[in-house]
Each structure stands twice: as structure tokens, then as C-alpha cells.
Amino acid sequence: MITTALSEAFGQYTLKPHQIVPLDFHSVDTLPETHVWPPPPGPELVNTAAGDGQLVFPVPVIDFSVPEDSSGKLMVEACETWGVFQLVNHGIPLEILAAVEAQTKRLFALPASRKLEALRSPNGVNGYGQARFASLFDKNMWNEGFTVMGSPADHARKLWPDDYQGFCDVIEDYQKRMRELAARLLGLILRSANTPAQEIRRISSPSATMTTLQLNSYPPCPDPTRAMGMAPHTDTSFLTLLYQGGVKGLQIFSDRGGGGGGGGWGMVDPVDGGITVNVGDLLHVVSNARFHTARHRVVLREARQRVSVGLFFVPTADCVLSPLACGGGGGEGEVCRYRAVSVKEYIGLKYKGFETVLSAITK
Ligand SMILES: C=C1C[C@]23C[C@@]1(O)CC[C@H]2[C@@]12CCC[C@@](C)(C(=O)O1)[C@H]2[C@@H]3C(=O)O
Ligand SMILES: O=C(O)CCC(=O)C(=O)O
Numbered sequence: 001m002i003t004t005a006l007s008e009a010f011g012q013y014t015l016k017p018h019q020i021v022p023l024d025f026h027s028v029d030t031l032p033e034t035h036v037w038p039p040p041p042g043p044e045l046v047n048t049a050a051g052d053g054q055l056v057f058p059v060p061v062i063d064f065s066v067p068e069d070s071s072g073k074l075m076v077e078a079c080e081t082w083g084v085f086q087l088v089n090h091g092i093p094l095e096i097l098a099a100v101e102a103q104t105k106r107l108f109a110l111p112a113s114r115k116l117e118a119l120r121s122p123n124g125v126n127g128y129g130q131a132r133f134a135s136l137f138d139k140n141m142w143n144e145g146f147t148v149m150g151s152p153a154d155h156a157r158k159l160w161p162d163d164y165q166g167f168c169d170v171i172e173d174y175q176k177r178m179r180e181l182a183a184r185l186l187g188l189i190l191r192s193a194n195t196p197a198q199e200i201r202r203i204s205s206p207s208a209t210m211t212t213l214q215l216n217s218y219p220p221c222p223d224p225t226r227a228m229g230m231a232p233h234t235d236t237s238f239l240t241l242l243y244q245g246g247v248k249g250l251q252i253f254s255d256r257g258g259g260g261g262g263g264g265w266g267m268v269d270p271v272d273g274g275i276t277v278n279v280g281d282l283l284h285v286v287s288n289a290r291f292h293t294a295r296h297r298v299v300l301r302e303a304r305q306r307v308s309v310g311l312f313f314v315p316t317a318d319c320v321l322s323p324l325a326c327g328g329g330g331g332e333g334e335v336c337r338y339r340a341v342s343v344k345e346y347i348g349l350k351y352k353g354f355e356t357v358l359s360a361i362t363k
């Protein structure tokens with residue numbers, strides 16, 4: 001099955017239990033040494049974390065109720081510059097966003113012992129645990145997550161043996177609507193960037209793509225300036241559609257920020273009812289680096305819990321991707337920046353060399 005292949009790709013490396021099990025956040029009232037992050041070197045010093053990260057980046061807010069010709073053009077511009085935009089009037093009813101947020105809070109409010117019943121297996125993808133890339137760092141992040149690839153039922157049953165259906169209904173409905181939205185956005189962005197129709201169909205058709213849902217919680221933190229909500233990373237997706245709830249915390253790194261010329265971090269403050277859309281590595285690759293894969297992180301700025309829900313729109317594991325502009329699509333004669341790579345190989349390379357994966361496929 002398609003979803004099995006992608007989860008195998010993500011589960012190529014078997015994790016140790018301590019790399020999966022999150023802290024029982026209710027059990028501590030000071031920040032444990034295991035969760036203290038040193039200030040990062042270089043340009044990342046700019047706007048490091050809570051308190052001093054006042055810069056807010058003016059990423060475009062795009063209204064999806066206007067004709068697609070103009071919204072598509074704005075999306076292309078946003079993908080070329082920030083790699084991020086926020087979408088309003090996207091057609092997902094606000095009650096559905098509220099229901100997903102409520103179910104997410106209900107899940108993370110469970111006692112640690114109950115959440116551990118639904119722990120992700122050492123080489124699995126689904127279930128409760130630290131963010132997958134936690135194993136790459138010496139320090140732990142101040143978050144816990146729940147991943148859904150396919151049906152959430154098996155893990156939800158372990159969380160609420162007698163009462164899991166409500167969770168599944170909300171999550172499945174959300175996943176379906178967001179998948180449709182993600183596919184529409186990707187089609188529109190590629191079309192607006194003059195990608196030939198057959199190329200768009202080949203890489204984004206229902207049989208060539210799938211989704212993973214990631215529920216994140218950042219519990220109230222006793223020492224937010226020394227902790228890390230989520231470490232800097234880019235997403236392994238075509239597009240990620242993120243519902244940020246109402247609490248700020250997401251930052252992106254941009255060479256347009258920071259003042260000193262080296263770039264810097266700035267907030268992407270959520271607009272009411274909006275969905276934050278970011279370009280992932282795989283759209284960056286097929287666009288031949290025209291679209292910017294957004295490096296982002298989460299800082300802890302407020303004393304209250306923050307939740308977010310990410311929908312990763314991804315090609316299936318056996319899809320072979322290469323810059324479309326070099327294969328007869330888009331700009332003829334363009335220099336091809338990346339070699340062809342299957343999604344499975346890309347994921348393997350990324351989790352071996354998180355920061356260097358794009359150079360590993362650079363021609
Ligand atoms: C489809 C996926 C992308 C992701 C790994 C996953 O299987 C599900 C969770 C995603 C996430 C969310 C937090 C950051 C990240 C790097 C991680 O560790 O898990 C991303 C993964 C990714 O984009 O590679
Ligand atoms: O919580 C957020 O705002 C971002 C989460 C994120 O980057 C992710 O799940 O990949």
C-alpha cells in the first residue's frame with residue numbers, strides 16, 4: 001500500500017525509546033537541564049527566542065475568494081520570496097478548525113501514562129511522541145506530537161478505549177478537506193508558474209500524493225527563553241498547511257530580515273482563521289530552487305499552551321522527482337540545480353544529513 005511505503009521511508013531508522021518519549025510536562029516546575037538549549041551561533045543569534053524576537057515578517061496574506069488568476073500570481077511571488085504565505089477565505093469552515101484545535105487539546109491534556117499507550121513504535125510514524133527529528137539533537141525540545149498517516153483509529157483507541165470515534169471523525173474530515181485544499185493550491189501554484197499541465201498531473205495527482213497530519217503541543221514553559229519549542233528545520237513536503245491556533249510562536253528565517261545583512265528570524269503571526277502555507281523541500285526541488293523552502297522554528301513566547309496542526313502534502317515514496325524546468329517543462333535551457341531523486345531516497349538522505357540534504361542532490 002502507498003501509505004505503508006511512505007511510513008517505511010520515514011521509519012528507515014529505528015529510534016530508541018528515549019528519543020520518542022516526551023517529558024511529562026506536568027511533572028516539572030523548572031526547566032530540566034535536558035531541555036536547556038544554548039544560544040545558536042551565527043545569524044541565528046538575531047531574534048533568538050522569547051522576549052527579543054519582536055520582529056514580525058510581513059508575509060503575504062492571500063484571499064482565496066478572489067479569482068484564481070490573481071491569487072495564484074500572489075502565491076507564486078510569496079513562494080519565491082518568503083516561501084510562506086497565509087491563506088484566508090480558504091473554504092475550511094472556522095468551526096472545523098475550532099473542532100480540530102479542541103480535539104488536539106483534549107489529546108494532549110490526557111495523563112502522560114495514557115498518552116504513552118499510544119506511543120509511536122521505534123520504526124513507525126503514527127502515534128504519540130517527540131517530533132521525529134528530535135533524535136538528531138543532544139537537547140530535547142519543549143513539545144509533544146501526535147502523527148496521523150492514514151487512519152488515526154488504532155492509536156486513538158489506545159487513548160480513549162470507549163470514546164475515540166469523535167476524535168477520528170474530526171481528524172478524518174479535516175484531513176480530507178485539507179488534502180483537497182493542498183492539492184488545489186499546489187496545482188494553482190504550478191500552473192501560475194507556467195508548469196505544463198501533464199507535469200502537474202504527473203506529480204500531484206491523487207495516486208502520486210498523500211498526506212500526513214501532525215498535531216503539536218507546546219505546553220506552558222517555566223523558562224521559555226532558554227527552551228526550544230521546535231528546532232530550526234525545513235519540511236519534507238511539497239506544501240505544508242499549518243493551522244497555528246491563536247497563539248504566536250512560529251518564526252521563519254529569511255535573508256530579508258535581521259538588519260545586519262546576514263538574514264534573521266521573524267515571526268509569522270497567525271491571522272484570525274487563517275492557514276499558514278509553507279513551501280517544503282520537495283517543491284523547492286521540482287521548482288529548480290525557484291521556490292524557497294522555508295526554514296522555520298517555534299519559539300516559546302507566551303505562558304500558555306500553544307497547539308498547531310500541520311498537514312504535510314507529500315509525493316508517495318516511489319515518486320522520482322527532478323526539477324521540472326529541466327525535463328521539458330517550464331523554462332527551457334535552465335541550468336538544472338538538482339539530480340533526480342526518489343522521495344524514499346530523499347527522506348533517507350535527509351535523516352542522515354539533516355542540514356546538508358539539498359547539497360547531497362545538487363548537480
Ligand atoms: C510526513 C512527515 C514530515 C515530518 C515527518 C512526517 O512523517 C510526520 C511529521 C513531520 C515532522 C513534523 C515536525 C518537524 C519534522 C522535521 C519532524 O521531525 O516531523 C517533520 C518531518 C519532515 O518534514 O521531514
Ligand atoms: O507549531 C508550529 O507552528 C510549526 C510546527 C512545524 O514546523 C511542524 O510541525 O513541522
Ligand SMILES: [Fe+2]
Nearest residue numbers: 233234235296
Ligand atoms: Fe515544520
